[in-house]
Amino acid sequence: MVEPLQLAMLGGGTVGGGVAKILLGHADRITSRAGRPVQLRHVVVRDPAKTRPSIPKEIISTDWKAAVHDPQVHVVVELMGGTTTAKMAVMEALAAGKHVVTANKALLAEHGAEIFEHARRHERVVAFEASVAGGIPIIGALSQSLTANQVTALQGILNGTSNFILTSMADKGMSYADALKEAQRLGYAEADPTLDVDGSDAAHKLAILVQLAFGVTATLGDIERQGIDGLSAMDLRFAQELGYTVKLLAEAWLEGKEVALHVAPVLLRHTDMLAQVRGAFNAIQIKGDAVGEVLFQGPGAGELPTASSVVGDIIDIAVGRAQRTFAASKLWSGSPQGFVLRPSQGVKSRFYLRVLVADKPGVLADVARVLADEQISIATVIQHEAQEEHAEAVVPLVIMTHYAETGRFRSALDKLNKLPGVVSPGVSYSVDD
Numbered sequence: 001m002v003e004p005l006q007l008a009m010l011g012g013g014t015v016g017g018g019v020a021k022i023l024l025g026h027a028d029r030i031t032s033r034a035g036r037p038v039q040l041r042h043v044v045v046r047d048p049a050k051t052r053p054s055i056p057k058e059i060i061s062t063d064w065k066a067a068v069h070d071p072q073v074h075v076v077v078e079l080m081g082g083t084t085t086a087k088m089a090v091m092e093a094l095a096a097g098k099h100v101v102t103a104n105k106a107l108l109a110e111h112g113a114e115i116f117e118h119a120r121r122h123e124r125v126v127a128f129e130a131s132v133a134g135g136i137p138i139i140g141a142l143s144q145s146l147t148a149n150q151v152t153a154l155q156g157i158l159n160g161t162s163n164f165i166l167t168s169m170a171d172k173g174m175s176y177a178d179a180l181k182e183a184q185r186l187g188y189a190e191a192d193p194t195l196d197v198d199g200s201d202a203a204h205k206l207a208i209l210v211q212l213a214f215g216v217t218a219t220l221g222d223i224e225r226q227g228i229d230g231l232s233a234m235d236l237r238f239a240q241e242l243g244y245t246v247k248l249l250a251e252a253w254l255e256g257k258e259v260a261l262h263v264a265p266v267l268l269r270h271t272d273m274l275a276q277v278r279g280a281f282n283a284i285q286i287k288g289d290a291v292g293e294v295l296f297q298g299p300g301a302g303e304l305p306t307a308s309s310v311v312g313d314i315i316d317i318a319v320g321r322a323q324r325t326f327a328a329s330k331l332w333s334g335s336p337q338g339f340v341l342r343p344s345q346g347v348k349s350r351f352y353l354r355v356l357v358a359d360k361p362g363v364l365a366d367v368a369r370v371l372a373d374e375q376i377s378i379a380t381v382i383q384h385e386a387q388e389e390h391a392e393a394v395v396p397l398v399i400m401t402h403y404a405e406t407g408r409f410r411s412a413l414d415k416l417n418k419l420p421g422v423v424s425p426g427v428s429y430s431v432d433d
C-alpha cells in the first residue's frame, strides 16, 4: 500500500470548502492522478462552530501551529488569506519540511522574495496556481508551457469581483452597491472587498505575473493603480455611446529593457476580446516573441474553480512535477535579463476625459486651449444640451484624445481643473485601441 499524501489545510471558507469537496467527493480520481491517496488530515478555522457541510467535523481544529507541526503532514495548504498569520504559518511549514500550496496573492506579492528564498533554503516547494485568475491555469502556462518565449506584453482582467460589478451595472442596470453585495454572496470577494474594488487585488496578481513573465519584482507601491470604486454610471454610459466597454485591466509590457505596468479602468472597443469577458470571469492575453498572441479565459474566482487550481497543485506535488518546476524557475531571485520598471509618466496612451463645465461661451475653447498647450490632440467631443435652460446650467463635456504622453495629459488635467468654467475635477481613463 502506497503511503497517502497527508494535508493540513489552513482555512475552511469558500476555497477551503471547495478543496474538501473535490478531495473527498472524488477520492478515486485524485488517487489515480496523484499516484497515491491524498488525505485531508486537518482543517484549521477560526470558528469551529460554523456549519461546513463539505468538511468532516472530526478533522476541524483551531490550532494552526499544531496542524503545521504534525509530523505526519507532508503539505500545508494555506487558504486563510491575509499576510500576518498566513505568513507565519507558511514560513514555519517550510522550515518544518512541508511543501506549501497557497491561493494567497497578497502574501506572495508582498513577501514573495522572503518566502521563496526560505523555501529554496529548506528544499521545499511553494505552489500557487490559485493565486492568479482562480481556475485559469496561467501560472502553469507561464512557468512551463510558454518558457520558450520572451513575453513582451500581458493584459488581463484579473479581479472577478470588479468584472462582476462592471458587467452587472452595464448589462442589468444594477447599482454598484447591490452588485458588490451579490459578488460577496457568491464568494468572489476578498474578506476585505476594498482590495477588490480599489485595484489592490489585481495589482497583487499583476506583481506575480510580472515576476513570472519578466523576472522583475514589483511591489504594490511600484504599481500605479486605480480601481472601479470611483467609476460612475455616467462614465459607463458615455463610454458605451462612444463604442467602448470599461474593464479593470492589469497591464504590463516591455519597452526595450523597461517594463511598464499599471492597473486601471480602461476603455476597450466593444469588439475587443477582453471587452466580452463577463461576470466573475477573468482573461489574460499574452504576447510571446515565438508564440504570438494567446488568450486564456475562465472563471477567475469562486469555490470550485479556485479549488480546481489548488487541488491541481497538490497533485503536482504528489507526482513530483511541482518540485522540478519550482527548482528551475528561480522566482523572486533577481532579474536574469536585467529588466527594470518604467516610470508611468512617459507611457503613451489615448485618454477619455470628462469634466463638468458651466454651459457658457468660451469654456470649451478654454479646455481645448489647455490640451493644445500640452500638445494633446482631440479626437472626439461630446456635449449634450443642458436639461435646464438657465445661466447656471452645468453639463458634462467628454473628450477623447489621440495618443499623448501620460505626464503631459496629467499636467493638462491639473490646469483644466483650475479653469473658472470647470465645476468639478476632471475624470479620466486610458483608452486601448
Ligand code: NAP
Binding pocket: 010, 011, 012, 013, 014, 015, 016, 044, 045, 046, 047, 048, 050, 062, 064, 078, 079, 080, 081, 082, 085, 103, 104, 105, 106, 130, 131, 134, 187, 188, 189, 190, 191, 300, 301, 302, 303, 306
Ligand atoms: P474565506 O471564505 O474568508 O475563508 C478563510 C478561512 O480561513 C475561514 O475558514 C477562516 O475561518 C479561516 N481563517 C482566517 N484566519 C484564520 C486564523 N487566523 N486562524 C485560523 N483560521 C483562519 O476566504 P476564501 O475566499 O476562501 O479565500 C482564501 C484565500 O484564497 C485568500 O487568500 C484569497 O485571496 C484566496 N482566493 C480566493 C478566491 C475566491 O474566489 N474566494 C479565489 C482565489 C484566491 P472561519 O471560517 O472560522 O472564519
Ligand code: HSE
Binding pocket: 131, 132, 133, 134, 158, 159, 160, 161, 162, 188, 189, 190, 196, 201, 300, 301, 302
Ligand atoms: N477576490 C478575488 C476576485 C478572488 O474577485 O478576483 C480571486 O482571486
